[in-house]
Amino acid sequence: xxxxxxxxxxxxxxxxxxxxxxxxxxxxxxxxxxxxxxxxxxxxxxxxxxxxxxxxxxxxxxxxxxxxxxxxxxxxxxxxxxxxxxxxxxxxxxxxxxxxxxxxxxxxxxxxxxxxxxxxxxxxxxxxxxxxxxxxxxxxxxxxxxxxxxxxxxxxxxxxxxxxxxxxxxxxxxxxxxxxxxxxxxxxxxxxxxxxxxxxxxxxxxxxxxxxxxxxxxxxxxxxxxxxxxxxxxxxxxxxxxxxxxxxxxxxxxxxxxx
Ligand code: PGA
Numbered sequence: 001x002x003x004x005x006x007x008x009x010x011x012x013x014x015x016x017x018x019x020x021x022x023x024x025x026x027x028x029x030x031x032x033x034x035x036x037x038x039x040x041x042x043x044x045x046x047x048x049x050x051x052x053x054x055x056x057x058x059x060x061x062x063x064x065x066x067x068x069x070x071x072x073x074x075x076x077x078x079x080x081x082x083x084x085x086x087x088x089x090x091x092x093x094x095x096x097x098x099x100x101x102x103x104x105x106x107x108x109x110x111x112x113x114x115x116x117x118x119x120x121x122x123x124x125x126x127x128x129x130x131x132x133x134x135x136x137x138x139x140x141x142x143x144x145x146x147x148x149x150x151x152x153x154x155x156x157x158x159x160x161x162x163x164x165x166x167x168x169x170x171x172x173x174x175x176x177x178x179x180x181x182x183x184x185x186x187x188x189x190x191x192x193x194x195x196x197x198x199x200x201x202x203x204x205x206x207x208x209x210x211x212x213x214x215x216x217x218x219x220x221x222x223x224x225x226x227x228x229x230x231x232x233x234x235x236x237x238x239x240x241x242x243x244x245x246x247x248x249x250x251x252x253x254x255x256x257x258x259x
Contacts, residue, residue: 014246180221
């Protein structure tokens, strides 16, 4: 366990997933931006991760607004070329987005994204000045068979631990137990803290304690305005990656205010 007297940033990121058409998305983003501007005067970084089609317009809306940033939910592992349907890190970067979610369990499960592909995505994101929000986490059966620590360590090692120290410093980690995503089953604050401390310890083993202490590690999985405060109060939890609750502006902003 580490104390929170570090350089690490407090972050709440809203992953909209495949929700909201163009106009609904602009409405939600405008509401969030308004509430954040009126109500949040802290050092929390609030990130919205809408579908690709919203990035450019929302980037215009957040221009000049303190504490609000934009993320894509995915990027291609390729630079450019004949990859129909793909969106490159360079394209994302050119909209004004500054973060990209990589390795979300839905991408791993439904789109068969493996550790090697995810490593390529992390590299290409960093080359294009995007900050990866890299997701890791175990399934219920992995936890029940006592393999959750081993699995999470493997996900870190396979996709991130070949990064240089400078590159690794830029990455944000999101621990999202798969059994808690969209299920209403949140990890208890103690369960989440235990894994976050393990992740930090694993990072310390590879990159050193100072870098581990400064690494922002977010919790994701049925985080909501009711449970966020207790989760964020844990010594190794630096914020959240929010799915369902990020689709309601009031709920999302209340989570941003939960530190
Ligand atoms: P949830 O999703 O908050 O709806 O559980 C979290 C996520 O998938 O990032």
